[in-house]
Amino acid sequence: MAHDDATIKSNILHMPYADATRSVRHVFVRDYETVARIGVWDHEKDTRQKIRISVDLSVLEGSEHHEDQLAKVVCYNDVVIGIQKILSEGHINLVETLAERIAQMTLEDVRVIGTRVKVEKLEAVDGAASVGVEIERHRHP
Template identity: 70%
Template structure:
């Protein structure tokens, strides 16, 4: 049995996001909490609720060194800004849609070859710490 990032047993095997043999580094955003207009139920429309977002990116390292320059790497702050822009566009029905939009946005960067996105609604189900979805998308080579 494999273990996920939270060390819980799972039958899902994830590809390594950092891998020196493939020249891949891992860029991530952990536990970004924000308010979002999200949900299909009437009580979720016209208001916001707390969500938590985690993003893991597989980033192809350039042959040349990054030279300690922000322009030569994938900027996690830019990813967060783009997530905020997606949320600012208005109501989203499904956490699946939000996850897909974030993955698509991330994969637009030519250096990003894989994206794992986890969206959690923190107030949706009484008694549950969170509910949500996790997806993984890769560029076809």
């Protein structure tokens, strides 16, 4: 019997990405596709696999306006460059590890108070469009 996820109680509280009452803006990277040396199986160790990454950030807006200045905002291109740097550091066994490293990288910016990272392997399982993991992490005061 199928169930309706809306009726299941959970101890997970998802923070809204954008929230005007808390001066929070949503910065995101959607469906960034690249290749990575990732996987635990022997046949995955010597090859690159197609992956897709999505990142959603909750970003505190400063008390002053950004005045159309890139230096005053969290830049989505910097997120992509950070992902590329992580991937260039060598083989990663688990998509969970990659997601955690990306989350940690985004939280290094003190303006980022929450991050959700989704990592998908696009060719790992025959018949599946993708497999992977999605995590959510928050800055702890």
